[in-house]
Amino acid sequence: MDRFEIKGGNRLAGRLTIKGSKNAALPLMCAVLLTDKPFVLRDVPELADLSNMERLLRELGVSVTREIAEDIDSPGGVLRMQTVDETLSHARYDIVRTMRASISTLGPMLARRGHARVSLPGGCAIGERPVDIHLRGLTALGADIIVDQGDIIAKVPLAHGKPGRLKGARVFLGGPFGSTVLGTANVMSAATLAEGTTIIECAACEPEIVDLANMLNAMGARITGHGSPRITIEGVRELKGVDHRVIADRIEAGTYMCAAAITAGDITLDNCPVDALMAHMDRLHHMGVTMQWDAKADPMRATCRIKASRLLKPIEVTTQPHPGFPTDLQAQLMAVLCLAEGNSVITERIFTERFLHVAELGRMGAQLYRQGSTVIVSGVRKLTPAPVMASDLRASACLILAGLAAEGNGPTVINRVYHLDRGYEKMELRLQSLGADVVRINEREEATLAPGVA
Numbered sequence: 001m002d003r004f005e006i007k008g009g010n011r012l013a014g015r016l017t018i019k020g021s022k023n024a025a026l027p028l029m030c031a032v033l034l035t036d037k038p039f040v041l042r043d044v045p046e047l048a049d050l051s052n053m054e055r056l057l058r059e060l061g062v063s064v065t066r067e068i069a070e071d072i073d074s075p076g077g078v079l080r081m082q083t084v085d086e087t088l089s090h091a092r093y094d095i096v097r098t099m100r101a102s103i104s105t106l107g108p109m110l111a112r113r114g115h116a117r118v119s120l121p122g123g124c125a126i127g128e129r130p131v132d133i134h135l136r137g138l139t140a141l142g143a144d145i146i147v148d149q150g151d152i153i154a155k156v157p158l159a160h161g162k163p164g165r166l167k168g169a170r171v172f173l174g175g176p177f178g179s180t181v182l183g184t185a186n187v188m189s190a191a192t193l194a195e196g197t198t199i200i201e202c203a204a205c206e207p208e209i210v211d212l213a214n215m216l217n218a219m220g221a222r223i224t225g226h227g228s229p230r231i232t233i234e235g236v237r238e239l240k241g242v243d244h245r246v247i248a249d250r251i252e253a254g255t256y257m258c259a260a261a262i263t264a265g266d267i268t269l270d271n272c273p274v275d276a277l278m279a280h281m282d283r284l285h286h287m288g289v290t291m292q293w294d295a296k297a298d299p300m301r302a303t304c305r306i307k308a309s310r311l312l313k314p315i316e317v318t319t320q321p322h323p324g325f326p327t328d329l330q331a332q333l334m335a336v337l338c339l340a341e342g343n344s345v346i347t348e349r350i351f352t353e354r355f356l357h358v359a360e361l362g363r364m365g366a367q368l369y370r371q372g373s374t375v376i377v378s379g380v381r382k383l384t385p386a387p388v389m390a391s392d393l394r395a396s397a398c399l400i401l402a403g404l405a406a407e408g409n410g411p412t413v414i415n416r417v418y419h420l421d422r423g424y425e426k427m428e429l430r431l432q433s434l435g436a437d438v439v440r441i442n443e444r445e446e447a448t449l450a451p452g453v454a
């Protein structure tokens with residue numbers, strides 16, 4: 001297992017290109033199951049989650065080749081895929097347990113093949129994460145769904161003894177925490193091949209859903225209203241292939257904005273989706289961070305300069321579905337607020353238990369008081385280095401940010417960075433290019449090099 005060692009205190013400065021979005025790429029990749037035509041995705045980052053999705057799609061009869069981008073500062077590589085065998089429709093627990101987004105294969109497989117078997121994802125480090133709304137949506141489109149031996153088994157009933165099609169319907173996808181992003185992706189993807197019109201009410205408005213709908217439309221789907229809570233899909237008989245560029249990763253961009261804020265840095269981000277980051281940038285602005293971008297450029301691929309001083313003001317922030325403040329940036333912003341001048345209040349309304357980073361930040365000298373889904377962050381003068389670990393992707397990013405600012409004896413050691421590798425490509429190299437003193441240590445190599453070890 002790799003770890004990072006960081007000597008904090010450097011002001012980060014320089015320029016980075018934001019990678020393609022992990023959370024957009026995952027459901028986009030699954031849409032290959034909706035067609036047997038060639039399917040190309042560009043700006044695909046090199047991430048563990050995406051390699052796992054590649055492995056899963058191969059098991060489901062998809063041929064996949066990947067061209068890796070040589071340049072570390074490119075937005076990502078190219079994935080060329082094509083469905084070659086539609087008889088393999090079992091997404092096994094072995095892979096699903098490593099990556100919850102495997103559930104996104106369910107809707108596309110069901111719509112095109114008439115049946116699918118997908119292992120039911122279990123709980124994960126950030127909470128329970130049920131998939132009941134996905135299943136409710138697909139059932140409303142006419143699927144028969146049961147859970148057997150831990151697998152979701154979904155079938156489209158036969159019509160007059162022949163393979164049937166899903167049927168368009170009005171589907172409500174709201175739950176206790178708002179809509180569901182991957183649930184919307186699943187139902188919307190399935191509805192593209194359904195007979196008749198589907199209307200999704202309380203659809204997720206996230207930019208990743210807009211990207212998916214745009215790509216599906218380029219494949220011949222008829223989707224309107226994406227980006228709003230009501231999406232209408234007129235079903236078509238089949239979809240063609242596509243060559244699509246994945247949107248830039250708003251969470252990666254937001255994380256590097258936090259890196260500028262916590263180090264009083266000056267970072268310029270290219271390919272920055274400012275349009276998808278308004279809530280985050282609003283909070284940073286209220287903290288005293290300045291952000292400038294060209295208003296005439298494509299707001300999903302802008303160049304944005306982020307400058308911060310040592311003086312950060314405290315704020316209140318509540319996570320919400322898009323366009324509210326994203327839960328995927330809650331942990332990172334908390335790290336920054338640890339150094340603000342006063343008390344901040346953070347409330348988590350999407351994953352109410354997503355606070356694995358709180359106790360670890362405490363080990364670095366942060367003053368945090370949690371009450372249910374709210375954390376009061378009482379700003380301190382400095383954070384101090386410590387060994388820490390987190391078993392969640394964004395919590396790991398939070399601890400790295402804290403490490404960049406921590407000054408004292410020894411480095412901050414962040415263990416188990418494989419969680420980080422699920423969502424941030426080569427983060428240590430990207431931070432080094434901005435002037436951070438961070439190294440990745442591979443424990444296996446270290447053991448081989450250690451004196452006296454055979």
Ligand code: EPU
Pocket residue numbers: 022023024026101128129130131132133134135175176177178179180181182183327328350351352393394423
């Ligand atoms: N929910 C239900 N029932 C469902 C589905 C969701 O109750 O059937 C609840 C969830 O438990 C949660 C809320 O609804 O409280 C929202 O969950 P959602 O379904 O929107 O989450 P998701 O689609 O599984 C995606 C991202 C997450 C991100 C959330 C929220 C991907 C691959 N994952 O998950 O990203 O936090 O949306 O924005 O797109 C991450 O990148 O670190 C990450 C966890």
